[in-house]
Amino acid sequence: MSDAVGVILSKKRSFERTPDRRSADFHEELFALEAAGELIVQRVTGDYVNVSTKYGLPKKIQKGHLWHHKSCGQCGHIPGYSTSIFWIMRKLGYDYSDPRDQTSCTAWNYYASATSNQAAQAAVALRNFAAANETGYFPLIHCGTSYGHYKEVRSELLHSADLRAQVRKVLGKLGKEMVIPEEIVHYSEWLYAMKDEIASARILDLSGVAVTVHPACHYYKLVEGDAIYDPDVYHGQRTAAVSGLVQALGADLRSYSTFFDCCGFGFRHILVQRDFTRSFATLRKIEVMKAEADPDVVLTHDTGCVTALDKSQFATQAHDRNVGVPVMSEAQFAAISMGAHPFKVAQLHWHSTNYRPLLEKMGIDWEAAWADFQKDLKKLEANEQQYLTWADVGV
Amino acid sequence: MATVTTHPYFKVESVAGHTDVPHAEKERLIGQVFADPRMPSYLYGCYECGICVAACPSARFYDFSPRRIAQAAARHDVELLFQQLEEDVWECSQCFSCLRCPRGNNPGGIITIMREVAVTNGLRSAKVALEGYSRIIYKIMSTGTQVSPDMLQPDAFPDWGPEVKDVSENLSLWRRALPPETHHTTSTGWDVAESTILELYVIWMETGALDMIKEVDSGIHMILEEIMEERLEEEGIEL
Numbered sequence: 001m002s003d004a005v006g007v008i009l010s011k012k013r014s015f016e017r018t019p020d021r022r023s024a025d026f027h028e029e030l031f032a033l034e035a036a037g038e039l040i041v042q043r044v045t046g047d048y049v050n051v052s053t054k055y056g057l058p059k060k061i062q063k064g065h066l067w068h069h070k071s072c073g074q075c076g077h078i079p080g081y082s083t084s085i086f087w088i089m090r091k092l093g094y095d096y097s098d099p100r101d102q103t104s105c106t107a108w109n110y111y112a113s114a115t116s117n118q119a120a121q122a123a124v125a126l127r128n129f130a131a132a133n134e135t136g137y138f139p140l141i142h143c144g145t146s147y148g149h150y151k152e153v154r155s156e157l158l159h160s161a162d163l164r165a166q167v168r169k170v171l172g173k174l175g176k177e178m179v180i181p182e183e184i185v186h187y188s189e190w191l192y193a194m195k196d197e198i199a200s201a202r203i204l205d206l207s208g209v210a211v212t213v214h215p216a217c218h219y220y221k222l223v224e225g226d227a228i229y230d231p232d233v234y235h236g237q238r239t240a241a242v243s244g245l246v247q248a249l250g251a252d253l254r255s256y257s258t259f260f261d262c263c264g265f266g267f268r269h270i271l272v273q274r275d276f277t278r279s280f281a282t283l284r285k286i287e288v289m290k291a292e293a294d295p296d297v298v299l300t301h302d303t304g305c306v307t308a309l310d311k312s313q314f315a316t317q318a319h320d321r322n323v324g325v326p327v328m329s330e331a332q333f334a335a336i337s338m339g340a341h342p343f344k345v346a347q348l349h350w351h352s353t354n355y356r357p358l359l360e361k362m363g364i365d366w367e368a369a370w371a372d373f374q375k376d377l378k379k380l381e382a383n384e385q386q387y388l389t390w391a392d393v394g395v
Numbered sequence: 396m397a398t399v400t401t402h403p404y405f406k407v408e409s410v411a412g413h414t415d416v417p418h419a420e421k422e423r424l425i426g427q428v429f430a431d432p433r434m435p436s437y438l439y440g441c442y443e444c445g446i447c448v449a450a451c452p453s454a455r456f457y458d459f460s461p462r463r464i465a466q467a468a469a470r471h472d473v474e475l476l477f478q479q480l481e482e483d484v485w486e487c488s489q490c491f492s493c494l495r496c497p498r499g500n501n502p503g504g505i506i507t508i509m510r511e512v513a514v515t516n517g518l519r520s521a522k523v524a525l526e527g528y529s530r531i532i533y534k535i536m537s538t539g540t541q542v543s544p545d546m547l548q549p550d551a552f553p554d555w556g557p558e559v560k561d562v563s564e565n566l567s568l569w570r571r572a573l574p575p576e577t578h579h580t581t582s583t584g585w586d587v588a589e590s591t592i593l594e595l596y597v598i599w600m601e602t603g604a605l606d607m608i609k610e611v612d613s614g615i616h617m618i619l620e621e622i623m624e625e626r627l628e629e630e631g632i633e634l
């Protein structure tokens with residue numbers, strides 16, 4: 001390597017945060033509006049962890065007493081995703097609320113069909129925030145799109161008195177107050193903040209498990225300043241969500257060149273134009289990962305990404321493409337490594353890609369685990385019990 | 396054969412599928428795009444550098460470019476923007492990778508606004524793009540969750556592998572095998588409280604979101620309006 005190249009590379013390795021690129025701290029406007037009596041700020045309470053965002057601003061991540069803002073796609077089609085988030089929280093001994101008084105953020109539909117508008121989207125967000133505030137639990141957002149969309153909504157509300165007036169009028173009809181939480185927190189940020197506690201609870205050896213991470217666009221591209229970055233994760237040049245946890249768990253984190261590319265979900269495309277989703281997810285993501293990093297598993301932190309990357313591989317395999325790698329959320333992966341059951345908790349039978357070789361590599365006898373799950377299903381079928389409970393999964 | 400017309404970004408009539416409308420109508424529609432309060436923070440001109448295109452997934456598989464849209468918007472090229480409204484905007488994946496724009500633009504956001512205008516005005520592109528999608532609009536607006544477990548049917552997702560069939564055949568049993576108490580549903584993502592759904596109806600009606608779909612799918616609009624009005628009336632909620 002020439003000296004000149006060495007100099008360039010050494011510069012790249014030490015990423016300095018430059019204050020002039022720092023996005024404004026929204027908290028100033030948020031608290032100013034609170035002081036003016038325009039809205040209520042739901043504060044972080046109890047224990048919290050301070051993490052660092054893209055331009056170095058701190059973000060408080062509340063540890064317990066959280067209000068789980070669930071995701072339609074996770075609960076509906078990848079139920080082991082949300083179940084694993086709850087399971088980890090229970091395992092670590094943090095209380096939470098799993099509310100019925102919660103709607104979808106409806107942003108999947110908005111980004112797919114545009115059959116909504118700015119005021120409606122903001123009102124849906126604030127109805128959910130008000131519902132959380134009424135319980136005293138602090139919101140934790142499961143979906144990357146909800147998270148990104150809510151950050152956008154927050155920014156729009158903070159900068160537009162007109163929008164605030166419209167939303168206040170609608171909330172007034174519902175008898176709800178205008179509440180914005182002090183931080184909008186994604187579950188993957190909570191996992192990142194709790195990574196040491198999670199790593200201490202790990203019981204499986206992951207050192208031989210190769211992992212590639214797909215960072216979710218709506219997590220770190222929307223309102224880019226408010227996403228977690230860490231100098232110890234990819235030199236602070238990629239979001240540390242997911243990758244930071246993978247490192248803490250001791251798995252073999254591997255890079256690939258198209259990490260910035262989206263998954264191809266497309267919101268509308270995944271439902272009615274899947275040839276696009278399938279082409280993008282496999283040609284630009286899975287095949288590149290396979291060729292460059294040969295992962296045992298692809299981990300990501302959003303509903304749409306798990307869906308697009310997991311479901312796109314079946315049809316592509318028929319064309320003899322270089323695909324065939326399991327896809328799941330880092331919540332499921334972390335839970336399994338902490339001893340969660342792969343079917344009763346991680347619910348891997350809802351996934352399309354073959355996860356069995358991965359389980360074997362993690363030291364799990366998946367045949368025995370499946371047989372064990374079947375026994376529970378028999379009990380449910382015989383109506384000996386109505387539902388599988390948390391007690392049945394050890395938390 | 397010439398590969399460009401006099402205007403390099405214009406699709407020639409034989410390629411473009413939409414019908415032309417008078418210039419004044421185009422001015423009206425594009426006027427609505429620029430009237431959106433988000434527009435000033437989504438467009439600051441355009442360097443025409445193409446960085447957004449390099450990041451754009453849709454540009455790789457469609458005749459589509461966020462640069463062309465930002466550029467047309469920056470030049471206020473009403474004719475071209477109208478064609479993009481009818482030809483291009485539904486190809487976008489709404490991933491917002493184009494927020495990499497060094498000028499600070501949000502091409503994906505401009506497209507969201509253009510789509511809203513296409514929907515509100517019942518443009519052909521919106522009707523075509525949303526064909527087969529109406530059941531999703533119905534689901535999200537009426538139940539408060541977008542996708543439900545019972546949508547996982549093999550005939551709807553034949554390309555997703557045999558696991559979809561396993562899920563649909565075992566659906567109610569497998570839903571009962573989920574420890575979270577809110578997850579035992581099959582027709583909604585989770586168990587949404589009835590009072591919460593009513594609040595959502597108020598939001599759709601009060602913000603005009605429900606009326607937006609009148610022009611693209613009058614049938615779904617009628618059904619949804621009837622459901623919402625009836626439920627709100629039963630509960631004595633007046634708007």
Ligand code: SF4
Pocket residue numbers: 447450451452453454460461486487488489490491492493494502503504506
């Ligand atoms: S939001 Fe649309 S235009 Fe922007 S990068 Fe994504 S697909 Fe391309």
Ligand code: SF4
Pocket residue numbers: 440441442443444445446447448461462465466495496497498499500502
């Ligand atoms: S929109 Fe931005 S990134 Fe795209 S061409 Fe214009 S200046 Fe470049």
